[in-house]
Amino acid sequence: MTPDELLDAYAEMVLIRRTEKAAHDLFMSGLVKGTTHLAAGHEAVAVGASAALHPDDYVFATYRGHHHALARGATPEECLAELMSRSTGLCQAKGGSMHLTKASKGMLGSYAIVGAHLPMAAGAAWSAKLRGSGQVAVAFFGDGATNIGAFHEALNLAAVWSLPVLFVCENNLYMEYTPIEAVTAVPNPAADRAAGYNMPAEIIDGNDVVVVWETVARAAERARKGDGPTLIEAQTYRHFGHSRADPAKYRPADEVERWMKHDPLDVARARLEALGVSPDTIAERDRRAAATVDAAIAAAKNAPEPEPAMAFTDVWADGGAAWRT
Amino acid sequence: MADVKFTYRDAVAEGIAREMRRDPSVVCLGEDIGAAEGVFKTTVGLFKEFGPGRVWDTPISEQAIVGAAMGAAMTGMRPVAEIMFSDFLACCWDYLANEIPKARYMTGGQVTVPLVVRTANGGGLGFGAQHSQAVENWALAVPGLKIVAPSNPADVVGLMAAAIRSDDPVVFFEHKALLAGSGPRPPDDHVVELGQAAVAREGTDVTVVALASTVPLSLKAAEQLAGEGISVEVIDLRCLIPLDMRTVLRSLERTSRLVVVEENPYQGGWGGTVVSVVADEGFELLDAPIKRVAGANVPLPFADSLEAEVIPTVDKVTEAIRRLTAY
Ligand SMILES: Cc1ncc(C[n+]2csc(CCOP(=O)(O)OP(=O)(O)O)c2C)c(N)n1
Numbered sequence A: 001m002t003p004d005e006l007l008d009a010y011a012e013m014v015l016i017r018r019t020e021k022a023a024h025d026l027f028m029s030g031l032v033k034g035t036t037h038l039a040a041g042h043e044a045v046a047v048g049a050s051a052a053l054h055p056d057d058y059v060f061a062t063y064r065g066h067h068h069a070l071a072r073g074a075t076p077e078e079c080l081a082e083l084m085s086r087s088t089g090l091c092q093a094k095g096g097s098m099h100l101t102k103a104s105k106g107m108l109g110s111y112a113i114v115g116a117h118l119p120m121a122a123g124a125a126w127s128a129k130l131r132g133s134g135q136v137a138v139a140f141f142g143d144g145a146t147n148i149g150a151f152h153e154a155l156n157l158a159a160v161w162s163l164p165v166l167f168v169c170e171n172n173l174y175m176e177y178t179p180i181e182a183v184t185a186v187p188n189p190a191a192d193r194a195a196g197y198n199m200p201a202e203i204i205d206g207n208d209v210v211v212v213w214e215t216v217a218r219a220a221e222r223a224r225k226g227d228g229p230t231l232i233e234a235q236t237y238r239h240f241g242h243s244r245a246d247p248a249k250y251r252p253a254d255e256v257e258r259w260m261k262h263d264p265l266d267v268a269r270a271r272l273e274a275l276g277v278s279p280d281t282i283a284e285r286d287r288r289a290a291a292t293v294d295a296a297i298a299a300a301k302n303a304p305e306p307e308p309a310m311a312f313t314d315v316w317a318d319g320g321a322a323w324r325t
Numbered sequence B: 001m002a003d004v005k006f007t008y009r010d011a012v013a014e015g016i017a018r019e020m021r022r023d024p025s026v027v028c029l030g031e032d033i034g035a036a037e038g039v040f041k042t043t044v045g046l047f048k049e050f051g052p053g054r055v056w057d058t059p060i061s062e063q064a065i066v067g068a069a070m071g072a073a074m075t076g077m078r079p080v081a082e083i084m085f086s087d088f089l090a091c092c093w094d095y096l097a098n099e100i101p102k103a104r105y106m107t108g109g110q111v112t113v114p115l116v117v118r119t120a121n122g123g124g125l126g127f128g129a130q131h132s133q134a135v136e137n138w139a140l141a142v143p144g145l146k147i148v149a150p151s152n153p154a155d156v157v158g159l160m161a162a163a164i165r166s167d168d169p170v171v172f173f174e175h176k177a178l179l180a181g182s183g184p185r186p187p188d189d190h191v192v193e194l195g196q197a198a199v200a201r202e203g204t205d206v207t208v209v210a211l212a213s214t215v216p217l218s219l220k221a222a223e224q225l226a227g228e229g230i231s232v233e234v235i236d237l238r239c240l241i242p243l244d245m246r247t248v249l250r251s252l253e254r255t256s257r258l259v260v261v262e263e264n265p266y267q268g269g270w271g272g273t274v275v276s277v278v279a280d281e282g283f284e285l286l287d288a289p290i291k292r293v294a295g296a297n298v299p300l301p302f303a304d305s306l307e308a309e310v311i312p313t314v315d316k317v318t319e320a321i322r323r324l325t326a327y
Helices: A003-028 A043-052 A066-071 A076-083 A117-131 A143-147 A149-160 A191-197 A209-224 A253-260 A264-274 A279-302 A308-312 B008-022 B046-050 B062-073 B086-106 B136-140 B153-165 B214-226 B245-255 B270-281 B304-310 B314-326
Strands: A058-062 A107-111 A137-142 A165-171 A201-205 A230-235 B026-030 B055-057 B078-085 B116-121 B146-148 B170-175 B198-201 B206-210 B232-236 B239-241 B258-265 B291-295
Touching: A003 A043, A003 A066, A003 A076, A003 A209, A003 A264, A003 A279, A043 A066, A043 A137, A043 A165, A043 A209, A043 A264, A058 A066, A058 A117, A066 A076, A066 A107, A076 A279, A107 A117, A117 A137, A117 A149, A117 A165, A117 B062, A117 B086, A137 A143, A143 A149, A143 A165, A149 A165, A149 A191, A149 B062, A165 A209, A191 A201, A191 A230, A201 A209, A209 A230, A209 A264, A264 A279, B008 B026, B008 B046, B008 B078, B008 B153, B008 B170, B026 B062, B046 B055, B062 B078, B062 B086, B078 B086, B086 B116, B086 B136, B086 B170, B116 B153, B136 B146, B136 B170, B136 B239, B136 B258, B136 B270, B146 B153, B153 B170, B198 B214, B206 B214, B206 B245, B206 B314, B214 B232, B214 B258, B214 B314, B232 B245, B245 B258, B245 B270, B258 B270, B258 B314, B270 B291, B291 B314
Parallel strands: A058 A107, A058 A137, A137 A165, A165 A230, A201 A230, B026 B055, B026 B078, B078 B116, B116 B170, B146 B170, B206 B232, B206 B258, B258 B291
Antiparallel strands: B146 B239, B198 B232
16 A cells, blocks of 8 residues: 555544444434444455445445445445434435445445345346456345354355455454354364365455555455465454444453454554655645544434435336236 | 246246346256255256256355345346245345345335246145245345246246346246146246236136236136036236236126136235225225235144145135125
């Protein structure tokens, strides 16, 4: 990454962190209902990977997908509007926090059934291969997903069909409240399974945006050459609990402290300073991100709720919901 | 070739082949569908004609098959996925219940999923409880899926064309007990629009609403009853979603009596939906109670004699019709 690219990546991570803080605050003030799964702490995975992908590559994420949607080009305003059930929301308020999707930017959805989207990503990669388009598909998922059948079916299919797909595990050490090591037969829940599918795997520092970028770029290159899928286990940590209801009391204090000191924003800032980028330049990007998110909050708050008739649109491709002729 | 028998199983392969010739984005995937030509021989000739680039053999991975079909459908292809026996849909039910039918809705219309999941459905061949179920009612419980279940070879071809061309996801139930049956080969570019029921036999005394395997069954019952002076109209629904209730209600205007014949279990069967619409919108058309002849609420037993005990038979249908005409 050039200093400018790294600066952009840093700014993108700050924008995501700020948007997630807004989501948290809006939830606390009763303006976001349901639940949110914040990805604060995971930003480097989404931003590093997005920087390494082409604009027309495909991305599939989980219910913890705010960072992927934003990194892929969804705006803070449309994301916050979606969370606040506004008609200007990314999915016209029919998706919500767990389903952020921006198909026009290759962000093909956030899926709330653990592991379900891994076969879909394999399918999108299969489609790219059939069309000879040179596109790559990426599935981001949690460590918990590695124990579900769809993970194994997707890896095997991707390997035997040599598909241009990247499986990127955000290993944050916990599924909901249970440490992943307590329920998994191998120490590295994703990477240790790769050998069973004859697939190359890498374990990386998922909090270093440069490392993520380099790894994903290499794997994507491999995939585009026709050399098949790669499994990447990015080690990271979530700053908050699993979802809004969870204060994350189950995590040892020293573990939390250790990871908080390895915040992806700090890691990137240190890299920028080492490259000679001035603190003022960095602060300027911080300010811009803050202003963008403040404006997004205001705009989303002022947007109208969806018309009730919207409940009956878009079941079918003709735009409607008629089940009888 | 007019004298060569055109079977229901030929019609499946022919229907797919016609669409694959027409549209290069149509691709097939499933277990043993390639060189082996399908365990039910419903993909005969496809691998030979279209090759491994368009007809893909998969591992035994029902989630991967339907999940990959979904991903491909979202990105410009029109996949036709085979799930060998419809019972196995349970292994990938997440995709049919949670993923495929909701993607368009919950993204506010951003994503379209034009795929077909084909599967061999129903009893009658003595495969036992885990390979014999009629499960079209499973799909009926999920808003967002179109459901096709043809009863004859010409409809297989015509409905396959409509299903593959549909921009919506379609579950296509091929009935195992009908595979060997034959009928006329439909003309080129034969398309049967989804959601158009057919009047398989005209009659004036009783309307029988049937689907797939229960259509020939009901026609046989109608034939028998004609000898007793009872005139039976048989409606072949062809699709459950979209559901053509107009044709049913119009028929009841003439007959005023309704029997619904479905192979899936009575509990939660599609007949319940047909009957509830008639009760809601056509109550005045009726001169008698409605009868449902349906599968019993038990797993399907193995022995022929036991199976006949629990799924609809010609005798059960004639009996229901006689009782209604005598009411
Ligand atoms: C099939 C399925 N089972 C259970 C759940 C409930 N659930 C939601 S998130 C979650 C934990 C997933 O953990 P992980 O895959 O590590 O992802 P993370 O939340 O850490 O990003 C569980 C069990 C679900 N959504 N889907």
